[in-house]
Amino acid sequence: MLKRTLLLIVFLILSISLFSENDSLIFLENQTPFEGFAITGKDIPNDGGGGIEIEWSFPDSLDNFFLTVLRKDEAGNNSIVATDLLVSSKQVRDVSSEEDPSRVKDGTKYYYTGILSKKMVDEDFLNMLISKENGYSKNGIYIFNNDTFYVTAETDAIISKASWFNLSRIPVVISLILISFVFLYYLNLAKSGKELYIRKINGLDAVEEAVGRSTEMGKPIMYILGIGYVTDIPTIAGLTILSRVSKKVAEYETKILVPSYDPVVMTTAQEVVKEAFTEAGRPDLYNKNDIMYITQDQFGYAAGVDGMMMREKPGAVFLQGLFFAESLILAETGHSIGAIQISGTTETAQLPFFVAACDYTLIGEEMMAASVYLQKEPMMLGSIAAEDLLKVFIMVLIIVGFVLSIFAYGFNIGIFKNLFDLLARALQV
Amino acid sequence: MAIATNFWIWIAALLTLAIYSFLYKDNPFYKFAEYLLVGISIGYGISVYWHNTIITKVYNPLVYDKNFLVLIPLLLGLLMFSRFFKNVSYLSRIPIAFVVGAGTGLSVPSSFEFLFKQVYATMPLKLDFGSLIIVVGVISTLVYFFFSLEHKGFVGRVSRVGITFIMVAFGAAFGYTIMARVSLFIGRIQFLLSDWLGIIK
Secondary structure, eight states: HEEEEEEHHHHHHHHHHHHHHHEEEEEEEESSSSSSSSSSEEOOOOOOSSEEEEEOOOGGGTTTTEEEEEEEEEOOOOEEEEEEEEGGOOOEEOOOSSSSTTOOOOEEEEEEEEEEESSSOOHHHHHHHHTTTOOOOOOOOETTTTTEEEOOOOOOOOOOOOOSSSSGGGHHHHHHHHHHHHHHHHHHHHHHHHOOOOOTTTTTTTTHHHHHHHHHHHHOEEEETTOOTSSSSSHHHHHHHHHHHHHHHHHHHEEEEEEEOOOOOOOHHHHHHHHHHHHHTTGOOGGGGGEEOOOOHHHHHHHHHHHHHHOOOOSSSEEEEETTTTHHHHHHHHTTOOOOOOEESSOOOTHHHHHHHHHHHEHHHHHHHHHHHHHOOOHHHHHHHHHHHHHHHHHHHHHHHHHHHHIIIIIHHHHHHHHHHHHHHHHHH | OOOOOOOHHHHHHHHHHHHHHGTOOOOHHHHHHHHHHHHHHHHHHHHHHIIIIIIIIIHHHTSSSGGGGGHHHHHHHHGGGGGGSSSGGGGGHHHHHHHHHHHHHHHHHHHHHHHHHHHHSSSSSSSSSSHHHHHHHHHHHHHHTOOOSOOOHHHHHHHHHHHHHHHHHHHHHHHHHHHHHHHHHHHHHIIIIIIIIOOOO
16 A cells, blocks of 8 residues: 555656646736736728737837737637737737738737747747637736746737728828819810920930831831839830830831730730831731730840840830849840940939940930820820929928928027928828 | 769859850850740749739639639639630720729829928938038939920029939949949859859858
């Protein structure tokens, strides 16, 4: 009997020591590192739903501590929002994403808990907290394997919802309405027959020269729209210029090649060229295979277009659209084959390469104005005049801001500081 | 260090040399590398579209979530195939019009936000010579982009100041980007001499 009792005691001691070796956990309920130790959450305002913002405000002395945020939904499922955030970051967002579109469901109640620790949170401890059996409903201090973790109380239920309006964009709406009126005024002015002026844009007069030269040399024309999509404004402007160039090409009975990066841009380019050829009275010359798809890989496209340039040896190369790192590769190859090159883009980082390697370059907005300059339609001329008026408005705004800052920060006058702040707030949408 | 024995390092090195051979002139090695790159990128692109668009955005929502709203974009997408049939090819203009319209509309608020941020960034928060240069540079550059005024007289002089600012900025951007490209080139040479040939450490 004594032997059995001794064996039982030994077995009990061994089992306790085995379990405690794995997870030595001490829990001190309701203990907090400082008063007001909590995290808060709210629906992200002015968004399309599927997002909750969790915030905390801890003393500065804890800035180098880590905070891990856990979440429990109304069905009791626990999950990790973010681990080991620096306390100084002050906030984190729990949002649905492309990879996990149903992470935060609108209308569902979510409860959040924060774990504050000096060291990065222990994975075993974290798994224990989010396990269905344990949950993390109890706030307090946990000492796990000699590391201390401070767990906040659960937040109140937070529900995500979509906003009908993005109120932070009110200044945008006001500006849009004002600008629309300016546009309408100039459009009416143009419609009434008033002649609106547009200045000469260098490079555009060279379009005819470039097409003519290519025709004389018996070489085709290459028109490169870059790697933009049909929703990009520079690509749309490039397509408008393509229409004009194609018309000239049809008139001169030569050939135009349009290697495309995007299938939708290719389809649109086919339509544009076809229409231009029809307008010029030469639909028979249109060959849709001259507007071809290359690839949607940036440097694959550059390699393909370069190879085509070397083999077809176009007499004129138009680079009109959205370009990135491939701009110099294309422009330099065009230059090396002796083609006359007319480029244009709104990408400021690529413009220097075009200026260096091309004969003519349309800088930024010149490209948009180019389509107006080529067509000289009264309606479009009206929009150019309206845009210029807007530029005056922007200049006035900058000058007002500059003057206000002189008085606010140069002469330290309070009222000007307030006015400057007001203007700055209106601009920070 | 010794010459590489890894098969893929050899492939990468030979393809690098094939692409660089374009600097001499167009040749069969460049053509091979070019066609390989274009072909592989198209194949890769198709698989990415298949998984990220067809499966993730159409098949899964339709089959598992019973979200029948995805049928609308699916139908618009299928209309693009009408281009293969001459008598109904005009239908492909509907998705194109939708994409262009939606894209342009969506870009309006973001363009305004960008504009507002630019104006805010131009307003000086402290008074110094640099702030003055920024204001003068922005205003004169804006004058250069006036299209409804002839660039003569005062406007002409200010726009010339503007184009000078633009060219200075372009020069700086050119130098900066060339530096980045040179570092890419160095990386490639390092790969050839170190990983492939083992000449340098």
